[in-house]
Amino acid sequence: MEQVKCECGHVNPHGTVFCESCGKPLEEDTSKKLLDMRYEGSARRSQTYNKTIIDKIWNFFSSVKVGVWLIVITLVASAIGTIFPQEMYIPPNVSPAEYYKDQYGWAGKLYYELGFNNLYGSWWYMLLIASIGVSLVICSLDRVIPLYRALQKQGVTRHPTFLQRQRLFSASQVADENRVFSQMKERLIKRRYHVREENGNILAEKGRFSRWGPYVNHIGLIIFLIGAMLRFVPGMYVDKVLWIREGETKEIPGTGGKYFLKNEKFIFEVYEKGKDNEVFNAAIDRVGNGTVAKTYQTNVVLYKRVGPIVPGEEPKLKKVKEYNIRVNEPLKYDHYALYQVDFKMNEPNKMAFNLIDKATNQSFGTVTVDLHNPQSSYNLGNGYRVELLSYFPDFYFDDDGNPATKSKIPNNPAFVFKMITPDKPKGEVSFVAIRQTIEPFGNNKYKMAFAGLDTRNVSGLTVRRDFTLWILGIGGVIFMIGLIQGMYWNHRRIWLQRVNGEVWLAAHTNKNWFGLKNEMKHIIEGTGLAMPIDQAEVEKKAAQGGDRNGATK
Amino acid sequence: MKKQRLVVRTVILLLLLSAVGYTIYSNFFTEKTSIKVGATAPDFVLTDLNGKSHRLSDYRGKGVFLNFWGTWCKPCEREMPYINRQYEAYKQQGVEVLAVNVGEPKLSVQKFIDQFGLTFPVAIDREDQVMNAYDIDQLPATFLIDKNGKIKKIITGTMTEEMVQQYMESIKP
Structure with missing residues (x-):
């Protein structure tokens, strides 16, 4: 391997900009007055070898430019992903292809076709994130190792050009060099600099760990x-939804059939005037009485299944604990947490009808239909009987105009009843939905009159288990x-060297030059040393039309 | 030294690649549960509408065509007659059909069976236990289980009669 030997005797890796030990520039670039101190002029490995395919891949990811572009592309893509809702947030019963087109026109169609509807889980998005990760690892490795090496190997005595080409530099003639050096050393140590001496030269350094x-x-x-x-x-992360009605006992999804939950009661409370503390009155007046939620709470009982777990089998349950789940107060057990996230008030549970004679309004009995498990026949005695021919828990008319159901949830129950009475032994058929009765075979003598509705509240819980959280x-x-x-820390270095009967002073910091200059001022005060000139500023001013010393003509 | 650098780079790149590969693979090519092709199908017990109890593990030695469905699901409705017809042909050849309804009222399920004249056993998963075990989130869902109780294929979405026939053929013991 090519190596570059400096005149000071130090052997540097190929590609080093200035000698690791003495700082003499190895690749002479006279166009710039100041040294580029980035990575201490060390040879970034990626930029020196480019032979095998492995090196090429390595070098690609080692480029900060590539890293920045990866981040920019990811940011832009993430932003586009927020223009329209992601697929998980659109209504569950519609086809995504149609939904995006109907809601957002051609833009929505394009959005869907380009796969932005499921952006954050798409393979290419994940590949982008992964590439950023790879870039992060390789960029860091490629820089931290040479940088560490360069800072480890740096010598105290520097080549004069290194000092000259530092941003902060001054050369002074003093009467008593030794006195100045010992004075400076003392002051630097007082300011918590780590001072190294060699051949009467000084390197003071602090805050290297900031690098x-x-x-x-x-x-x-x-x-x-x-x-x-x-x-x-699998097993590290569980995120499931559990909808549970009051009175129901259900398996908790994601627990592998191990745990069951019973919903005893769901409570929804609002702030009300008169009932709550007076301090709330003004706020209640402003937004309206009974509109501000106070509590969402589910009173639950947690059960553990005992014995072998066979899905479908009647479970043997052992009570673990009772708990009131409220927002931000989840039920936690065995690393699982159940959070209150949603609710549905007054879901129909049971519906009652009276069989009546339309002319006289006389009732022949009440039929109560359990909307989750209706019977096929209800006998009212005395020859009166009602048969349930069809049941639609979530009723709508389908494309062919036939009654159908959208789901198994009794959101909008509808029934086809057959009413058998002594005077109509063949029965009369009646289609009954909420606020709607259709008599498909002409006028009936009897009807099923709505007689009451029993409802239940449904609680929406999230089941979580996350073993990645601590990582x-x-x-x-x-x-x-x-x-x-x-x-919050700066890496500051100050070099003090005797050159041709002068004392040369140079300083470098990786950030906060203002702070360094201030500190320098205090350190050299009264020593007779000249305050270093900020050569970068001088150059800037010169470029703006001043002379080399910054004075404008 | 040059060689060492190449080895170090190769090892680091391989490590990174395998981490990325694993993430992408597990996210896109496998189910995020133990339900996947090649795994043993979770055992379950369900009672059909005729009162007969079916335990999946009792069907070892036979192919099982396990179908999850709901009466409101139009694609399920379309494929039911196909399954019914193919079942007639394959039941003599050791293929069982188990249709699991996703917890609807018995009345609705019975009407559906009568309407389509279904002859294979239909059971109602009243407490969602079997659905949870099979991680069902989309209907219809069909699991092809071979004679050793292993999942051979998972089909989500509606099937043509030809597909049903081929699938039943594929799990014939």
Whole structure:
């Protein structure tokens, strides 16, 4: 492998911009006055070898430019994904292809055809995220290792051009060099600099650990991504929905049949004037009485199934605990958590009808239909009987004009009754829906008159189990530590060297030059050293029409 | 040194690639539960509308055509007559059909059976237990279970009569 030997004797890897030890520029670029101190001029490996296919892939991901573009593309795609609702948020009973076209026209159609309806779970979106992860790992590795090496190997005595080409630089003649050096050393140590001496030269350094901030931050991000990845491992992450009616006992989905839940009662409360504390009165007046929700609560009993789990078999249940689930107060057990997320008030449960003579309004008995399990025949005695020919729990007329049901949920129950009476032994047929009666075979003598509705509330719960949360947490904490490390500390270095009877002073920081300049001012005060000139600023001013010293003509 | 660099890079790239590959694979090519092709079909017990109890594990040695359906689901309604006809042909050859209704009233299910003259056993999964075990979120859903009790294929969406015939042929013991 090619290596470059500097005149100071240090051997540098190929591609190094200036000597790791003494700082003498190896690749002479005289067009710029100042040295580019990025990555300490170290050889970023990616930019030096490009032979095998592995190297080519490596180099692709090692480029910060590529990384930035990956992030930009991901951001743009994510933004487009928010223009129309994602597929999981559209009504469940419609075909997505039609829904997007009907709701949003040609734009919606295009949106659907390009797959933006399911963007965040699409293969290419995940590939983008994964590429960002790969880019993160490779970029960091390619930079942190050479940087660490360069900072480890840096020498105290620097080549004069290195000092000259620092942004902050001054050369001064002093009467007593030794006194100035010892004075400076003392002051630097007082300011918590780590001071190294060699041949009477000084390198003072502090806050080097700030340089590792971005890489610590990246480690955090990668741990975070690993946590997100683990969600796809079966058993690590459960996110299910459980709709449960009052009085029902249901298996909790996602628990593998191990746990059952009984909904004893669902409670929905609002703030009401007179009932609640007076301090709420003004607010209640503003938005209206009885419109602000106070409580969403489900009183539940958690059961554990004992014995072998065979789905479909009548479960043997053992009571585990009773709990009142409220918003933000989930029922937690065995790493599962049940959250209150939704509800439905007054779902029809039972419906009652009176069999009456239309002319006289005389009733011959009441039929109560259980909307979840209706009987096929109801005997009222004395020769009066009602047969249920058809039942539509969620009634609508289908495309052919026939009565049909949209689901098994009794949102809008409808019935076809056959009323058998002593004087109509063949029976009369009547179609009964809410506020609607149709007599398909002409005028009937009898009718099923609505006599009452029994309703139940339904509670919507989310079942969660997340074993990835602590990994995401650790990733987040490390991310923050890295951020703080890089943001609140600066890596400052000050070089003090004797060159040709002068004292040369140069300083560098990775950020906050203003702070460094201020600190320098205090350190050199009274030593007779000249305050270093900010050569970057001088150049800038010169470019704007001033002379080299910054004075405008 | 050059060789070492290549090895290190290859190892790191392989590690990254396998992590990405695993994520993409598990997200798009497998079901996120234990219900997948090749796995043993979860056992269950259900009683059909004639009062006969069916335990899936009792059907080892036979192919089982397990269909989840609802009366309101139009594609289910379309494929029922196909299944019924093919069942007539395949029941002598060791293929059983089990139709699991997703917890509707017995009345609705019975009317449906009578309307289409279904001859295979139909059971109602009243507490969603079997549906949860098979992770059903879309109807119709059909599971082809071979004579060893393993899932051979999972079909979501409606089938033509030809498909039904081929599927039954494929699980013939």
